[in-house]
Amino acid sequence: MLEDKTPQRTPLGDLGEFGLIKHITSKIPLYNDTVLGVGDDAAIIEARDEQTLISTDMLVEGVHFDLSYQPLKHLGYKAAVVNLSDIYAMNGNATQLVVSMAVSNRFPVEAVEELYSGIRLACERFHVDLVGGDTTSSTSGLILSLTVLGKQKAEKVVRRDGAQPSDLIVVSGDLGGAYMGLQILEREKAVFQENPDIQPDLQGNEYVLERQLKPEARQDVVKILHELDVVPTSMIDISDGLSSELLHLCEGSKRGCRLFEEKIPIDPKVYDLCEEFNLNTTTVALNGGEDYELLFTIKLEDFDKIKGNPNLSVIGHITEDENRYLVTRDNVAIELTAQGWNPLADKEE
Amino acid sequence: MLEDKTPQRTPLGDLGEFGLIKHITSKIPLYNDTVLGVGDDAAIIEARDEQTLISTDMLVEGVHFDLSYQPLKHLGYKAAVVNLSDIYAMNGNATQLVVSMAVSNRFPVEAVEELYSGIRLACERFHVDLVGGDTTSSTSGLILSLTVLGKQKAEKVVRRDGAQPSDLIVVSGDLGGAYMGLQILEREKAVFQENPDIQPDLQGNEYVLERQLKPEARQDVVKILHELDVVPTSMIDISDGLSSELLHLCEGSKRGCRLFEEKIPIDPKVYDLCEEFNLNTTTVALNGGEDYELLFTIKLEDFDKIKGNPNLSVIGHITEDENRYLVTRDNVAIELTAQGWNPLADKEE
Numbered sequence: 001m002l003e004d005k006t007p008q009r010t011p012l013g014d015l016g017e018f019g020l021i022k023h024i025t026s027k028i029p030l031y032n033d034t035v036l037g038v039g040d041d042a043a044i045i046e047a048r049d050e051q052t053l054i055s056t057d058m059l060v061e062g063v064h065f066d067l068s069y070q071p072l073k074h075l076g077y078k079a080a081v082v083n084l085s086d087i088y089a090m091n092g093n094a095t096q097l098v099v100s101m102a103v104s105n106r107f108p109v110e111a112v113e114e115l116y117s118g119i120r121l122a123c124e125r126f127h128v129d130l131v132g133g134d135t136t137s138s139t140s141g142l143i144l145s146l147t148v149l150g151k152q153k154a155e156k157v158v159r160r161d162g163a164q165p166s167d168l169i170v171v172s173g174d175l176g177g178a179y180m181g182l183q184i185l186e187r188e189k190a191v192f193q194e195n196p197d198i199q200p201d202l203q204g205n206e207y208v209l210e211r212q213l214k215p216e217a218r219q220d221v222v223k224i225l226h227e228l229d230v231v232p233t234s235m236i237d238i239s240d241g242l243s244s245e246l247l248h249l250c251e252g253s254k255r256g257c258r259l260f261e262e263k264i265p266i267d268p269k270v271y272d273l274c275e276e277f278n279l280n281t282t283t284v285a286l287n288g289g290e291d292y293e294l295l296f297t298i299k300l301e302d303f304d305k306i307k308g309n310p311n312l313s314v315i316g317h318i319t320e321d322e323n324r325y326l327v328t329r330d331n332v333a334i335e336l337t338a339q340g341w342n343p344l345a346d347k348e349e
Numbered sequence: 350m351l352e353d354k355t356p357q358r359t360p361l362g363d364l365g366e367f368g369l370i371k372h373i374t375s376k377i378p379l380y381n382d383t384v385l386g387v388g389d390d391a392a393i394i395e396a397r398d399e400q401t402l403i404s405t406d407m408l409v410e411g412v413h414f415d416l417s418y419q420p421l422k423h424l425g426y427k428a429a430v431v432n433l434s435d436i437y438a439m440n441g442n443a444t445q446l447v448v449s450m451a452v453s454n455r456f457p458v459e460a461v462e463e464l465y466s467g468i469r470l471a472c473e474r475f476h477v478d479l480v481g482g483d484t485t486s487s488t489s490g491l492i493l494s495l496t497v498l499g500k501q502k503a504e505k506v507v508r509r510d511g512a513q514p515s516d517l518i519v520v521s522g523d524l525g526g527a528y529m530g531l532q533i534l535e536r537e538k539a540v541f542q543e544n545p546d547i548q549p550d551l552q553g554n555e556y557v558l559e560r561q562l563k564p565e566a567r568q569d570v571v572k573i574l575h576e577l578d579v580v581p582t583s584m585i586d587i588s589d590g591l592s593s594e595l596l597h598l599c600e601g602s603k604r605g606c607r608l609f610e611e612k613i614p615i616d617p618k619v620y621d622l623c624e625e626f627n628l629n630t631t632t633v634a635l636n637g638g639e640d641y642e643l644l645f646t647i648k649l650e651d652f653d654k655i656k657g658n659p660n661l662s663v664i665g666h667i668t669e670d671e672n673r674y675l676v677t678r679d680n681v682a683i684e685l686t687a688q689g690w691n692p693l694a695d696k697e698e
Contacts, residue, residue: 009457031476032444043480045445045498048397056481056496058449062488095381096394100407100494108358127380131392132405134494139411143487145449145494147405149394 040159040252041089041236042150051157053150055086061141069185072111074213076118079144082239084126085217085292087150089237091158091225094217096129096149102138115144126219156231158296160252163234167297169249169257169316170232170306172221174265175242176281179288180273181205181212207269215292221311222294228305232296241289244338246316247324249297256323259316259336286326287339389508389601390438390585391499400506402499404435410490418534421460423562425467428493431588433475434566434641436499438586440507440574443566445478445498451487464493475568505580507645509601512583516646518598518606518665519581519655521570523614524591525630528637529622530554530561556618564641570660571643577654581645590638593687596673598646605672608665608685635675636688 035044035051042055059065059079067075080097087094099119103112112135123130128148188200202209218237225232234253236245242264250257264285274281297318298306306312316327325333384393384400391404408414408428416424429446436443448468452461461484472479477497537549551558567586574581583602585594591613599606613634623630646667647655655661665676674682 009459011454011457014458029473030478030480031472032478034445034478034480036480043445043447045480047401052396052401052498054445054447054481054496054498056447056449056483056494058451058483058485058492058494060451060485060487060492063451063486096383096392096403098392098403098405098496100405102407102409102412102492105360108360109363110358123380124378129379129381129383131379131383131385131394132403134405134407136407136409137412138409138492140489143407143409143451143492143494145405145407145483145492147403147447147496149401149403149498 035154036159041086042092044090044157046154047151049153050151051154053087053090053092053152053157054147055083055150056145056147057083057086059144061143066185066189067142068189070213072114073118073121076115076120077122077214078118079146080119080122080126080128081215081217081292083146083148084122084128084219085237085239087148088217088219088222089235089294090150090152091156091222091232091235092150092152093222094126094128094148094150094219096131097123098131098147099133100135100145101133102136102143104138104140104142107142126217158232158235160234160236160249163249163253163255163297163318164299165255165318165320166300167233167318168300168303168314169246169259169295169297169318170312170314171238171242171265171293171295172218172311173291173293174267174270175238175285175291175293176266176270176274176288177208177211178215178290178292179212179284180270180277181208181210182290183273183277183279184209185212205269205273207267208273211291215290217292218294224309224311228309230298230302230305232298235294235296238291238293238295239289241287241338242295243286243326243336244289245295247336247338249295250318250322250324253318254322256319256321257316257325257336258319258333259326261326261328263313263315265313265315384503385508390435391441393439393506396500398502399500400503402436402439402441402501402506403496404432404499405494405496406432406435408493410492415534415538416491418538419562421463422467422470425464425469426471426563427467428495429468429471429475429477430564430566430641432495432497433471433477433568434586434588436497437566437568437571438584438643439499439501440505440571440581440584441499441501442571443475443477443497443499443568445480446472447480447496448482449484449494450482451485451492453487453489453491456491475566507581507584509583509585509598512598512602512604512646512667513648514604514667514669515649516582516667517649517652517663518595518608518644518646518667519661520587520591520614520642520644520664521567521660522640522642523616523619524587524634524640524642525615525619525623525637526557526560527564527639527641528561528633529619529626530557530559531639532622532626532628533558534561554618554622556616557622560640564639566641567643573658573660577658579647579651579654581647584643584645587640587642587644588638590636590687591644592635592675592685593638594644596685596687598644599667599671599673602667603671605668605670606665606674606685607668607682608673608675610675610677612662612664614662614664
């Protein structure tokens with residue numbers, strides 16, 4: 001009946017997630033001690049000598065995960081990690097987590113326990129307090145909604161809007177692994193559906209499978225930066241893909257960038273698999289997403305502090321203008337675009 | 350495939366929501382400045398001279414709301430109010446809200462705007478900052494997950510566990526209205542489904558319809574208590590029904606109660622409708638739920654402060670033992686039981 005009553009109808013996919021959020025959340029008035037509302041990895045709330053950070057994520061079965069290859073414990077772990085990652089992306093410390101879930105009756109209690117055991121494992125590993133939640137039924141499938149609180153001293157909180165010309169662009173770990181893990185899982189699922197007698201062949205692909213099924217949040221990078229006495233000028237975590245996230249930093253800071261293709265850190269296994277799947281490695285690293293590495297900018301004078309750290313790669317720099325370029329191995333500058341991922345686009349059933 | 354791999358299967362409905370939460374959240378370790386974790390209306394986090402409160406709620410289409418009679422703007426307003434109510438139920442001030450939603454593609458952008466306009470209206474009315482969220486697609490229906498932060502001085506935060514013998518049991522407003530509003534909506538929906546030419550007859554029932562479709566959170570009661578210099582010894586909001594919530598206070602405080610049937614505040618309109626629908630008014634008030642009134646206990650010596658306040662009714666008192674009684678109009682004490690509402694129970698499709 002909604003369809004009949006609404007005179008104007010703009011399909012959700014037209015705006016996309018970012019467009020929709022921007023559209024809905026423009027000019028939101030603030031009444032309390034909120035330092036920063038919608039628009040970054042987390043909101044910032046003043047709380048005396050430290051600020052409170054808050055971030056939330058929703059994961060929907062059939063959209064964000066596929067239970068035919070995602071074990072529930074891993075899913076719980078990943079759901080928590082994805083959420084915590086937003087706090088680390090503010091250079092903060094994650095402290096409390098609330099978890100809501102809607103489950104259809106096809107899930108027995110033991111399934112919910114499995115899921116929670118993964119969430120609790122993440123809380124244990126990252127020293128986060130699980131402090132509440134809501135559990136209810138769904139009419140179909142499993143929906144998870146997590147909200148995390150964190151904190152940090154005001155002068156150490158890092159937003160998306162502080163990148164300055166000549167700042168270096170740095171990324172942690174390596175990219176594209178989670179995406180290639182997903183390719184393998186999708187391939188093996190297709191083989192299985194064709195012939196249920198064939199066992200999935202996952203051997204030798206443990207690294208990329210773990211990147212997809214059980215990623216880690218880079219709390220360690222926040223600690224390293226603290227120890228090195230480096231406060232990034234801007235930071236974000238890589239959930240949608242390097243290009244999409246780098247564009248967010250540039251847009252937030254109203255600056256441009258030069259990203260060097262040859263500097264993008266990629267694991268040898270990802271190279272091998274890209275060849276096997278006939279995919280371009282750079283495209284995978286730029287647009288694959290779900291690696292949950294941290295992408296940040298630092299002042300040029302901080303380079304000596306991070307130089308040689310095996311967890312960190314300098315992949316480019318920020319420019320004065322607003323042109324965003326990928327500089328290829330052949331030294332050609334092409335415009336950086338985000339394929340990203342639009343969870344609101346129409347999908348074929 | 351879940352069905353095949355899990356050797357032990359306990360249906361979710363067997364445990365019920367409270368059972369499941371208790372089961373999953375037992376012995377959760379805490380690592381940070383968490384004062385109180387799972388188990389009350391909100392968690393409590395130490396934050397210097399005030400404490401941070403956090404609470405979350407999930408609302409699922411087809412389980413918690415029916416869009417065939419719930420306008421989207423009202424739904425947004427109600428979703429926010431239900432969440433804020435948990436902070437007021439801790440005697441706190443709600444300050445920030447994050448909203449996640451999963452929407453199927455059958456909803457146009459305008460529908461999401463309508464929903465948000467209701468949420469924003471609630472934020473405006475209750476002076477709460479909308480600071481973030483996540484928007485994604487669902488495979489079916491609409492799912493809302495809201496998390497609210499609040500704050501209060503440590504000595505004024507009210508939990509469920511502080512009721513003492515001889516404390517008075519107090520409730521705000523009146524009860525049963527939201528339930529009777531739902532009865533009318535369900536009746537008119539059935540009539541409409543039988544014969545779409547008949548227009549719904551809602552005239553004269555505005556009060557109970559508003560109680561159901563657009564309830565208010567009792568922020569005003571928190572203010573009144575502050576002005577009267579009364580700090581309740583325990584408090585909860587009435588979402589599931591008076592009996593269920595009173596039992597929560599008794600269990601939390603390890604005490605009993607005597608609740609007087611004749612003292613339960615009921616609007617004359619609810620009496621009329623109960624007669625029309627052939628329902629027992631007391632049963633409706635005890636088990637109807639969704640009134641979002643505040644139920645709390647105060648020390649006997651605070652009675653003079655609240656006496657005569659039209660927003661507050663004394664409906665019973667706390668006892669030393671753990672017997673929970675409803676004292677009927679005929680002065681017969683019967684055991685108080687909660688029918689409540691189990692969102693995890695099997696439902697017929």
